[in-house]
Amino acid sequence: MKNELKILGVVVIFTAILYWGVEPFAHTQMHKHVDGEHFAYSDLNESTKKGNVENGKTLVMGAGACTGCHGIQAVAHKAPMDAATAVSAYGVNPPDLSTAGGLYSEKFLANLIENPAHALKVEHKFDAAKGKMHPMPAFYGAGGDKAQEIADMVAFLKSIAPKEISPKNAYLDACGRCHANRYGKLDQLGETPTFKSETDTLKHKVAVLEYQDKLKAYMGKLPPDLSIIIRARSEHFLETFVENPQSQLEGTSMPRVGLSAEGFEKVKAYLTQTGDPSKTAREAIGPWVLLFTLVFTVLAYLWKKSMWKDH
Amino acid sequence: MAHFEKASSITEWLDQRLAITTVKKVMALEYWIPKNINFLWAMGMVLAFTFALLTISGIFLLMYYQPNVDTAFDSVNYTIMSEVGFGWLWRHIHGVAASVVFLIIYIHMFTGIYYGSYKKGREMIWLSGMLLFVVFSAEAFSGYMLPWGQMSYWAGMVITNLFEGFSPDIAGGIMNAPGLVEWIRGDYVPGQAFLSRFFMLHVLLLPLVIIGLIGLHFAALRIPHVNNQDGEEFDYHEAAKLYKEGKTKESKVIPFQPVFLSKDVFVLGVYLIFFFYLVFYHFNFAMDPVNFDPADGLKTPAHIYPEWYFLWSYEILRPFPKDPGLIAFGFAQVAFFLLPFLDKSDTVAPANRRGLFKYWFWIMIVDMIVLTVMGKLPPQGIWNHIGLVAAVVFIALFVSLPWVTKNENRA
Numbered sequence: 001m002k003n004e005l006k007i008l009g010v011v012v013i014f015t016a017i018l019y020w021g022v023e024p025f026a027h028t029q030m031h032k033h034v035d036g037e038h039f040a041y042s043d044l045n046e047s048t049k050k051g052n053v054e055n056g057k058t059l060v061m062g063a064g065a066c067t068g069c070h071g072i073q074a075v076a077h078k079a080p081m082d083a084a085t086a087v088s089a090y091g092v093n094p095p096d097l098s099t100a101g102g103l104y105s106e107k108f109l110a111n112l113i114e115n116p117a118h119a120l121k122v123e124h125k126f127d128a129a130k131g132k133m134h135p136m137p138a139f140y141g142a143g144g145d146k147a148q149e150i151a152d153m154v155a156f157l158k159s160i161a162p163k164e165i166s167p168k169n170a171y172l173d174a175c176g177r178c179h180a181n182r183y184g185k186l187d188q189l190g191e192t193p194t195f196k197s198e199t200d201t202l203k204h205k206v207a208v209l210e211y212q213d214k215l216k217a218y219m220g221k222l223p224p225d226l227s228i229i230i231r232a233r234s235e236h237f238l239e240t241f242v243e244n245p246q247s248q249l250e251g252t253s254m255p256r257v258g259l260s261a262e263g264f265e266k267v268k269a270y271l272t273q274t275g276d277p278s279k280t281a282r283e284a285i286g287p288w289v290l291l292f293t294l295v296f297t298v299l300a301y302l303w304k305k306s307m308w309k310d311h
Numbered sequence: 312m313a314h315f316e317k318a319s320s321i322t323e324w325l326d327q328r329l330a331i332t333t334v335k336k337v338m339a340l341e342y343w344i345p346k347n348i349n350f351l352w353a354m355g356m357v358l359a360f361t362f363a364l365l366t367i368s369g370i371f372l373l374m375y376y377q378p379n380v381d382t383a384f385d386s387v388n389y390t391i392m393s394e395v396g397f398g399w400l401w402r403h404i405h406g407v408a409a410s411v412v413f414l415i416i417y418i419h420m421f422t423g424i425y426y427g428s429y430k431k432g433r434e435m436i437w438l439s440g441m442l443l444f445v446v447f448s449a450e451a452f453s454g455y456m457l458p459w460g461q462m463s464y465w466a467g468m469v470i471t472n473l474f475e476g477f478s479p480d481i482a483g484g485i486m487n488a489p490g491l492v493e494w495i496r497g498d499y500v501p502g503q504a505f506l507s508r509f510f511m512l513h514v515l516l517l518p519l520v521i522i523g524l525i526g527l528h529f530a531a532l533r534i535p536h537v538n539n540q541d542g543e544e545f546d547y548h549e550a551a552k553l554y555k556e557g558k559t560k561e562s563k564v565i566p567f568q569p570v571f572l573s574k575d576v577f578v579l580g581v582y583l584i585f586f587f588y589l590v591f592y593h594f595n596f597a598m599d600p601v602n603f604d605p606a607d608g609l610k611t612p613a614h615i616y617p618e619w620y621f622l623w624s625y626e627i628l629r630p631f632p633k634d635p636g637l638i639a640f641g642f643a644q645v646a647f648f649l650l651p652f653l654d655k656s657d658t659v660a661p662a663n664r665r666g667l668f669k670y671w672f673w674i675m676i677v678d679m680i681v682l683t684v685m686g687k688l689p690p691q692g693i694w695n696h697i698g699l700v701a702a703v704v705f706i707a708l709f710v711s712l713p714w715v716t717k718n719e720n721r722a
Contacts (some may be wrong), residue, residue, distance in 0.1 A: 004349050011351075011418060014676065021684030022619045023596050029688050030614050183389050224604075228388050232603035275603075278392060278399035285400075286591030293587055297580030300573070307573035310559050311346060 051155025074098035090135040091218030102161030108258035120255035170266035183227035184274040230275035339568035345539035353578035354419040368405040378510035383459035410597035413620035428538035435531040453513035460602030542659035622686030630699035653712040656719035
């Protein structure tokens with residue numbers, strides 16, 4: 001018995017060293033190490049102003065302001081253009097702002113309004129000095145204290161955001177305009193409808209393809225489908241990449257998303273639903289299977305003992 | 312025609328026609344196994360069980376898998392993982408078992424090397440085992456192609472490229488095989504023809520060969536018998552006689568069923584705890600994240616590496632320039648086959664009681680682990696140098712084995 005445990009020890013030690021070498025250690029050597037900041041966005045300016053919702057509403061909904069391009073369903077404001085027209089006009093479809101106050105970091109929103117290319121970390125692509133303007137114009141102020149006005153707008157967006165945002169809606173608003181998710185039956189135009197006639201199915205497919213072509217022209221390539229990205233990348237990679245795409249992939253045209261920590265958790269929950277749907281079942285059944293093997297082993301041990309008694 | 316009496320029971324009826332009592336006696340009740348063994352002797356059973364798990368889970372996966380370049384990825388990652396009841400469980404069992412089976416194969420192999428169970432009449436056990444290792448490798452590789460992810464595609468590309476042979480300017484191009492790579496792939500790059508044929512190999516031809524070889528491997532054990540912890544040679548008839556007379560304590564053997572089996576099943580139980588822990592909680596090592604990106608011939612992954620069990624031989628190829636690398640790689644593939652013939656010692660004993668071979672064995676283990684780790688690391692800087700040294704050590708170990716073992720006979 002002592003001998004057997006000694007042998008087992010040798011086998012386990014060599015196996016553990018081997019495992020450590022090809023898994024944890026090799027991965028630290030193969031991938032760039034990026035420290036996250038848990039969605040603190042410390043490179044952006046902090047504002048101390050307290051926003052006024054009423055004034056924010058006037059600024060957001062006013063003539064020539066946000067609603068000139070963005071829809072806000074929460075206050076029954078329809079987007080001025082449909083997705084296909086918008087993508088032709090701007091290169092990218094401007095998001096509906098209903099959930100923005102609930103999903104994105106307050107700090108990020110304020111900086112985004114003031115200087116979109118900077119907050120989105122796409123200045124390498126949109127350099128105003130070279131005449132390459134970001135499709136979303138910077139906010140130059142409405143005549144009063146600009147910082148106060150920005151705080152007001154953010155306060156308004158926060159006030160209209162729903163209390164509960166489902167993981168799916170979080171995904172749709174934060175990622176869905178560029179990334180399809182075929183396992184979740186989502187394309188860049190939203191939920192992929194099912195049609196009775198093949199003609200309609202094909203028409204929709206063509207609309208999606210046309211949208212994707214515009215998107216390709218804007219982004220340089222078609223952003224990947226995110227159906228199973230939760231298993232293709234580590235959790236740490238996804239978190240730091242969403243927090244700051246440039247940190248993991250320098251020069252990428254993907255903008256910083258600006259999610260708050262809670263917003264990211266929601267998006268992650270949706271990606272887990274589509275990419276790792278068995279997680280719940282796995283965690284539910286796992287302990288029972290292990291318990292079974294444990295009982296099996298104990299019984300087998302007793303059998304072995306009785307068999308070897310006289311040997 | 313033989314004369315048949317009317318049977319009075321089903322057992323008797325079957326016995327008249329199939330001699331089941333004799334078969335049971337020969338294969339189990341009086342199949343004698345040495346008593347002086349430890350749990351490493353149960354690895355054969357663990358392997359057989361894992362192979363059964365692979366076959367059964369494979370059959371379930373086969374019912375939903377689609378060997379088509381457009382649908383293969385989603386049939387695995389969507390249909391099987393979310394639409395088929397417990398499809399995820401079968402897939403995780405299959406994926407984890409495919410990786411763990413190699414860990415057990417290596418333990419089984421090095422047990423054989425440590426106790427000298429490859430020589431003095433046991434050569435065929437060793438050779439059939441090594442053949443099994445090679446076919447298992449082919450089986451693992453062909454299976455890895457099927458999900459048609461990025462690593463399937465690029466590993467398929469890299470490994471089939473090896474069949475290009477040597478550079479055309481070596482020996483007048485005699486060892487260069489133009490067109491062979493394309494013939495293997497059925498196309499210029501891995502595509503539908505490639506996927507279809509690897510699918511066929513994985514689910515039909517190779518499993519058939521494996522089953523045949525397992526039969527040969529078992530049969531090869533019959534005459535030389537299983538080795539024991541001390542490499543002791545004894546008279547099995549004598550030992551079996553003692554046992555049957557009821558002197559079980561004095562006898563050096565035990566019957567396969569139920570005594571040996573009871574220990575096998577216990578070891579199997581311990582193994583299954585470990586195995587199912589991996590299946591439910593720790594499976595990423597066996598299901599590489601890179602393969603969850605669909606195959607894309609226009610996008611090379613940053614790091615292309617084989618599964619962990621191929622890394623040591625990959626690392627014997629990689630640190631050298633192309634042609635010497637191929638020779639070294641070829642050597643690595645046959646080296647273990649040659650073991651019974653390179654070992655010039657007549658002693659069958661644990662490595663620790665065998666003079667220089669003791670050092671040879673432990674250096675070999677450490678070297679294999681170093682090669683494996685270096686095979687995964689990016690080939691840069693210090694890793695490249697360590698890899699090269701380890702590869703040279705591997706070759707040197709085999710080349711020097713006859714001299715390492717020769718002196719043992721004098722003692």
